Amino acid sequence: MANKTVNEEQGGPDDMFTGLQTELEAGKIDLRRRLLSSTTLRGGQLTQHFCLNYGMYYKFVAQTASESFDTAPAAIKNTRSRLNWVARHALQLAQTPNPSLDFNEELLIGYFEKQAIDYHDDGEAGLGPTIASLSLGWPAPMKLRMKEKHYNGVSKAGVMVTDKPMPGCEKYSERLAAWQELEALKATGGEEAAATYKQRVKALPKELGLKAKGNARDVVTLQLRHGDVMLMHGADIQKYYEHAVVPDGALRFALTCRYIDPMSLSEDIRPHVGPDSQPYDGAALPEPPK
Ligand SMILES: O=C(O)CCC(=O)C(=O)O
Secondary structure: OOHHHHHOOOHHHHHHHHHHHHHHOOOOOOOOEEEOOOOOOOOOOOOOOEEEEOOOOOOEEEOOOOOOOOOOOOOHHHHHHHHHHHHHHHHHHHOOOOOOOOOOEEEEEEEOOOOEEEEOOOOOOOOOEEEEEEEEEEEEEEEEEEEEHHHEEOOOOOOOOOOOOOOOOOHHHHHHHHHHHHHHHHOOOOOHHHHHHHHHHHHHHHHHOOOOOOOOOOOEEEOOOOOOOEEEHHHEEEEEEEEEEOOOOEEEEEEEEEOOOHOOOOOHHHOOOOOOOOOOOOOOOOOOOO
């Protein structure tokens, strides 16, 4: 959570918020609504929010070109440096075994009146396990809920979801036992076990009284205020959960950094992204009280 000292630091959230607006006004940031990749509407459909990507190309829910960090506004570069610093420290504090690689991508989203981003995950192939974002401007709740398929345990085709169930899902203990049964069949191997596995995957939803439809309730709601940093770590959070952000007022920016494996992109959409040229070290901040 940010505070006055953090927000007022030179090049910090207050300066970034003003800087982004000044650069936008001067036409130096190509923030616009982008074409949704998943739309089936003839003529296409644009995102509610405005966005622009920097650094490594990101196959986001929307099709956005990627601009270089070298020529990016100070707020963009400063965000990358600060989020690298935050991620390094937070993961070290949490004694995470595989600390994240420095971020090489940043997505700038601008939310104006009544704009939001609906439930989605950041689990695209090639993404590193750590995602960090900085919020600027008007506060907004970020909500996290289990995905419908993992919450209910039934796929769209009506068969049992075979991933390990998460605590908090429908019929957790029964599903855990069923999952153990399926894992044991998998471990047995052979044609007979494979046939039983197939048959059990079909029969289990009815046997356990599972329904395919119905959204999970939000498990976490974070109020993201000006200067706050949000960190998600671990592939499972993207696999099992989805998040949405519904700002409840006027102007807000979200600047989200990720590590994208360059090798997950084909050569024609793989820009060269250099290292963070001005690493932030938090040296100007006072020591936190003991
Ligand atoms: O607006 C935010 O804080 C988060 C944006 C987001 O969900 C994303 O970039 O995936």
